[in-house]
Amino acid sequence: MPTTVLTNSAAWLPADRADLVVGPAEVHEPGPGELLVRNRALAVNPLDEIKQWVGPMMYRWLPTPAVLGEDVAGEVVAVGAGVERFRVGDRVVAFAVGMERGRRHRAEGGFQQLTVVREDLAAPLPAHLPYEEAVVLPLAVSTAATALYQRDHLGLPHPSAVVTPTGRTVVIWGGSTSVGSNAIQLAVASGHRVVTTASPRNHERMRELGADVVVDYRSPTAVADLVAAIADDEVAGVLAVGTGSAEPSVAIAAATGARRVALASPSVSFGSLPRRGGLSGAGVRTIARLVAGNVALQVRARTRGIRARYVWGSSLMTNEVGPMLWGEYLPAALAEGRYVCAPEAEVVGEGLEAIQPALDRLRAGVSARKLVVRL
Numbered sequence: 001m002p003t004t005v006l007t008n009s010a011a012w013l014p015a016d017r018a019d020l021v022v023g024p025a026e027v028h029e030p031g032p033g034e035l036l037v038r039n040r041a042l043a044v045n046p047l048d049e050i051k052q053w054v055g056p057m058m059y060r061w062l063p064t065p066a067v068l069g070e071d072v073a074g075e076v077v078a079v080g081a082g083v084e085r086f087r088v089g090d091r092v093v094a095f096a097v098g099m100e101r102g103r104r105h106r107a108e109g110g111f112q113q114l115t116v117v118r119e120d121l122a123a124p125l126p127a128h129l130p131y132e133e134a135v136v137l138p139l140a141v142s143t144a145a146t147a148l149y150q151r152d153h154l155g156l157p158h159p160s161a162v163v164t165p166t167g168r169t170v171v172i173w174g175g176s177t178s179v180g181s182n183a184i185q186l187a188v189a190s191g192h193r194v195v196t197t198a199s200p201r202n203h204e205r206m207r208e209l210g211a212d213v214v215v216d217y218r219s220p221t222a223v224a225d226l227v228a229a230i231a232d233d234e235v236a237g238v239l240a241v242g243t244g245s246a247e248p249s250v251a252i253a254a255a256t257g258a259r260r261v262a263l264a265s266p267s268v269s270f271g272s273l274p275r276r277g278g279l280s281g282a283g284v285r286t287i288a289r290l291v292a293g294n295v296a297l298q299v300r301a302r303t304r305g306i307r308a309r310y311v312w313g314s315s316l317m318t319n320e321v322g323p324m325l326w327g328e329y330l331p332a333a334l335a336e337g338r339y340v341c342a343p344e345a346e347v348v349g350e351g352l353e354a355i356q357p358a359l360d361r362l363r364a365g366v367s368a369r370k371l372v373v374r375l
């Protein structure tokens, strides 16, 4: 389909810290190795909500008006040169990377009707899988895979349909987060036993996803309980997800002899900052806590021989983890029903206008749910 006959609109972030505004948007041609997707479902991530809240403190290279959004599912309406895995009309789920440095920010943002995505960050959707269910995956599964498989993070063996037990355990602090729910499944598919944390209401769900042991992260004995559950097992690594997850994760690594910790979350919450420009007292205190906390964490880790590194969930697009996940593992695992789209989708509205209320709700907090907007 020629892109000239298509029209587009986007939920624009018109200026730093402003609410999203729906308005017309350009139709972008897919470049080599890219697809143009008519989005049928979108999901919101803490990243979108935090970027909107803190302005240029994050993603300072992203000019406004901007199109945020990473999680898209829909049908392919045009393909760029050299695309081999997809054709016009295919149903896909894809990781939109428009916020990343060096990308075409507006063309590749998720919060619009027509998004340009990379062929190597898209997976075909089997006929049985609705867009609304699959769209929970992209940023979460990409971040989980980056943390587990990238060589400078946990460097685990890749997931497989035929699971070969490694005899090793992976610790996932924050199993009921979107990232954690995907990490549990991937780590199990890589042959690991998984021990994790979640609120008690989500324990059964964590076991359904493959976790062997689940403890409440709010319990004062959470670290000791996980260390006891690990017993004499070799720990392949620890993934820390959720504000405040870094310290207990390094403590678990220190107690069990694990050498690698992948950190998905900053050590302080940006939610406490006021939503306005300029340097406020709260802003200075938050940054100071962030820097001091990180220095103390790194000292604790390094003196125990532990490498604790922050994960950047889109870095898989520059190495072998992206093609492994999006080109090989996910397509087959989704088609064969071996991979669950987790956390469960909750459709909170229809149309681009529903994205801002979804971000507001995400900010108020969710539990083992992904907020999804249907287009």
Ligand SMILES: NC(=O)c1ccc[n+]([C@@H]2O[C@H](COP(=O)([O-])OP(=O)(O)OC[C@H]3O[C@@H](n4cnc5c(N)ncnc54)[C@H](OP(=O)(O)O)[C@@H]3O)[C@@H](O)[C@H]2O)c1
Residues within 6 Å of the ligand: 045, 046, 047, 139, 140, 143, 173, 174, 175, 176, 177, 178, 179, 180, 197, 198, 199, 200, 202, 217, 241, 242, 243, 244, 245, 263, 264, 265, 266, 310, 311, 312, 313, 314, 343, 366, 367, 368, 369
């Ligand atoms: N580095 C990256 O590239 C990257 C990418 C994506 C996300 N992240 C970060 O990863 C974190 C999770 O994101 P997400 O989208 O997966 O989150 P999410 O799905 O919105 O997380 C919701 C869940 O967080 C759990 N939770 C809340 N506080 C927690 C804590 N202190 N420790 C452990 N779990 C806690 C809650 O569990 P219960 O309901 O069971 O209490 C809730 O189910 C965020 O900090 C996000 O910014 C980083």
